[in-house]
Amino acid sequence: MFLLPNNVSRMIRVAINGYGTIGKRVADAISAQDDMVISGVTKTKPSFGCDLAVRKGYPLYCTYDDEQKINAFHDAGYTCHGGLKTLLGVSDVVVDCSPGKHGAANLEKYKNAGIKWIFQGGEKHEMTGLSYTSCANHEQNLHAEGTRVVSCNTTGLSRTLIPLLESCGEISVECTMIRRAADPGDSDKGPINAIKPVLKVPSHHGPDVMSVEPRIKINSLAVAVPTTIMHMHAITVTLPQGHGMTTESILALWKSRPRIIIMNGGETGITTTAEVMEFARD
Structure with missing residues (x-):
């Protein structure tokens, strides 16, 4: 939970950038928490993977901020709430589940949005300067701006x-x-x-x-x-x-x-x- 002024608490809003093999599992894990809510998941283009997101009630966004690519979702019959920039604006933390080697470009977007970020093991430790696995270094990752979960x-x-x-x-x-x-x-x-x-x-x-x-x-x-x-x-x-x-x-x-x-x-x-x-x- 986030604690706001006047001791008002609210759910942590989590964005999933890349609703694929890893992203689907991360989304299910977040849905099982009592202090988190999925603010949205991204897909690069309309595909069968969008159907699962819709069935589970996850707001759907486009990986890109290009209007033409966003409109492609609407043309395919999906409700797309916007691009990645819009999703980051309504989120507290983003879990990057995009394919490996996309991390550096995405990291700049996350920093510009001013939110916390978590990358998956397809990215290099050198990019984040911090890596995580629960059985080894949980406390070292507390209060960090971002980290990378190892493979x-x-x-x-x-x-x-x-x-x-x-x-x-x-x-x-x-x-x-x-x-x-x-x-x-x-x-x-x-x-x-x-x-x-x-x-x-x-x-x-x-x-x-x-x-x-x-x-x-x-x-x-x-x-x-x-x-x-x-x-x-x-x-x-x-x-x-x-x-x-x-x-x-x-x-x-x-x-x-x-x-x-x-x-x-x-x-x-x-x-x-x-x-x-x-x-x-x-």
């Missing part, structure tokens, strides 16, 4: 590695990220029949982990494989001498943390990402 892979790494760091004092990590080639809704990405390595070492994942917890010594590699289900991490962690940890104590440690589920493939039959996805859907 899903970096979030997953952080959730498993930070408990080990906190228990042992130091860890050294080698990890390989086996990435899905594309989101399920993307029909123009690949590879389709190849394994595509990231030729730059380290991949962005290791440095991104260190952007939220610099005490972790980590090197990362990444390859993309022809699947759209989910990613997988192959991780080797070296603990310091005299760490005192056992397999059982590490499993118990992870079980005590939120958003970590321990799966025993031998007992459950969950041995591939296909079964994991089916379990998640259920």
Whole structure:
């Protein structure tokens, strides 16, 4: 809640710039909060994604401030409340879910509008100077003008590695990220029949982990494989001498943390990402 003069409170107005794969999930999460309201979501042009926004009652805006592009929504039968500039004017914070590499241009718009901003992991840490994941550096991000939420892979790494760091004092990590080639809704990405390595070492994942917890010594590699289900991490962690940890104590440690589920493939039959996805859907 925002506290206004005379102790009057009101809901925090959140704009979603980019109502796509990430934006849809962010919007659903915001809708579940009792102190936030979605001021609007943006689309670049009329498409089937607009129908979901309309069904959920989210005000629809155009990503651009061009009148012709705004009118295209009206011509397609959608009520469009204006362009991005108009949306920012009725918002307190914007969550940028636009495709990666658009951040620098958008950041200037957000600063000019005088509102707070949150970027997603497709942008670089250097652009914002601050990155965030809830299990690592929540307090450092309090009262910031803006931040960047690290990628899903970096979030997953952080959730498993930070408990080990906190228990042992130091860890050294080698990890390989086996990435899905594309989101399920993307029909123009690949590879389709190849394994595509990231030729730059380290991949962005290791440095991104260190952007939220610099005490972790980590090197990362990444390859993309022809699947759209989910990613997988192959991780080797070296603990310091005299760490005192056992397999059982590490499993118990992870079980005590939120958003970590321990799966025993031998007992459950969950041995591939296909079964994991089916379990998640259920």
